[in-house]
Amino acid sequence: MAALEIDTVSKSFGGSAVLKAVSLDVRDGEFLTLVGSSGCGKSTILRVIAGLEPQDAGAVRIGGRPVDHLRPKQRNVAMVFQSYALYPHMSVKDNIAMPLIMQRLRLAERLPLVGRLSPRRAKVMAEIDGEVGAVARQLHIEQLLARKPAQLSGGQRQRVALGRAMVRRPDVFLMDEPLSNLDAKLRVHMRTELTDLHRRLGVTFVYVTHDQVEAMTMSDRVALMDEGRIVQLGTPADLYHDPLDLRVARFIGSPGVNVLPGTVTGAGVEVGGAQLPLPVAAAEGAAVQVGLRPETLSLDPPAGRPVLKIRLSATENLGAEVFLHGRADGAGDSPIIIRAPLDAFDRARAAGRLDGTVTVAVDPARAFVFDADGRRVGRRPVEAAVVRMPVPAE
Amino acid sequence: MTAPSPALKPTAGALFKERLRLLRPDRIVGGLVAHLVLIAGALFVLLPFVWMLLTSVRKPDEVFTAGFNPIPDSFHGVENYGHALNQSPLLQFMGNGVIVCAGILVVQLLVALPAAYALAKLEFRIRPLLFVLVLLGLTVPPQVTALPLYMGLASLDLLDTYFAIMVPFFLSVFAIFLFRQFFKTFPMEIIHAARLDGFTELEILIRILVPSALPAIAAFSVFSITSHWNDLYWPLVVTTSPEHATPPLGMMIFRDQETGSNYGALMAGAAIITAPLVITFLIAQRQFVRGITMTGVK
Structure with missing residues (x-):
């Protein structure tokens, strides 16, 4: 168990910078997720931590100890890969045992025939067998130990890969999109199983995914990455309710955030005819982008709150809630989604307020205002910025 | 989300149509x-x-x-x-063939597999240059190097030995190229996993890549054994005594000395020395085809 520090790490491949002075502190025992679209550098960070790719600049410390000069196996980290990366011709048992065999047997003892001459080999192998068995029981794969990876289903391979990582009791667990090759149902199941595993092991997890749902549901903290930088680091709730950047607001949440063009006025922000009384740190008349989460738009009568007029084009009834798709009148005709609880939808329909257009009430306190570059301006609780924002270096 | 679709079994009608189409x-x-x-x-x-x-x-x-x-x-x-069997030391020629072919193949594999791994999976600056040199090596015909090799062997007093017959073929550029192409298709993630688990690079090669490359190794072995079993040119250059003669050279000596124009016996000898190759190929056939088509690993 150990904390992990990544200190202004940069890395480029053939002239294109993949990591630009990334800094990140992962606390001991924390489940931290790196999320971002493909090519944002999140997998590269994992490989730098593991020592599989040397960084061009910066340092990595595990448990306060610099590891930059150490080879991958000496860093005591374990990694689960997207393709599981099981050794194809070895049995499940050998796959799981390999890290221990490599750790505990000397080079000569690992040789095919000569190795058997060593008196301590049999004892070590018996110990390893016991530990492999224990891990297999924990993951419920005891009955698969004799099989080859090709004879396993995706979920089973996933467990074997986890077992191979667990057996060596690493300080840090690195996971590179471990669930993306599973079918949807199994993925949901493995999410809870992984968080469960994290709780039981109490080890530091660094988890990479492009799926914001995984990031939101599993992590203690999430770091959203884009173009080789960490855009925001915070709890899942921070990223959802208090995004510091338009990219964060857009990436997190499903259905995605509504973004409408607005203008800064003396009293706040004007968007689609609605006046949002928000203190905005921008010059009057400046163009801004206003982010409104679909569930913050209310179908109930406005009761004095600012309103938007929306032309409806489609409704999706999901049972417990309803998604209404439309376009915002007067706000650049931007597409907009309203997420309403079923009872609110029923009330509005009964009151005849859904006749092709609908008037929705906006909660100014839950609106995000971004400047033209996508940076958050306006109401933003300063104490929420728990991020150690990296100094951008060009 | 979606239930797995039931296996698509053709109905009897569809099968009948398919046969009609044929x-x-x-x-x-x-x-x-x-x-x-x-x-x-x-x-x-x-x-x-x-x-x-x-x-x-x-x-x-x-x-x-x-x-x-x-x-x-x-x-x-x-x-x-x-x-054929009595009048000439055919079995000795074939024994020589086995020694020469096995020696060549073993050294070729010992050299080519690590070289191919380095060229396919290790990062170092002069790798592209080395690979170009390997490709250039493919274009040099063996006759070009024959004279310098002969003179070198002669000055070392090594002519008319097994070593002299084998030495020009120890480094097979073709093998390096073939295995490099095969290793290229091997998933990098497995190699990364192995490095994290503490494998040395040589162990990665021996324990992980070689078992996966067995079809390619079998294919190459067939090529190598066939061409050196049948090779007449180089043994003729460096060997003079029947003690070290490989099968084709032995046949030649045999024809000159004993049989003259006894073509029946000559053909019997030829049949005997071809048989091991045919048998080897039949045994390795499946691996051979798989190795050449290079489906890679899943």
């Missing part, structure tokens, strides 16, 4: 033409071989007089094969 006249003609071409090709390739087998059981006087009658009038095989 029976359409244009299909039949097309199939016939294709098979005729294949049969003609096979005959063309196999005929000398068949003729060798037939000649090896003919009487000496029948070899030339029989015209193209494929069936021998009388079976003279025992005499011919007996003559």
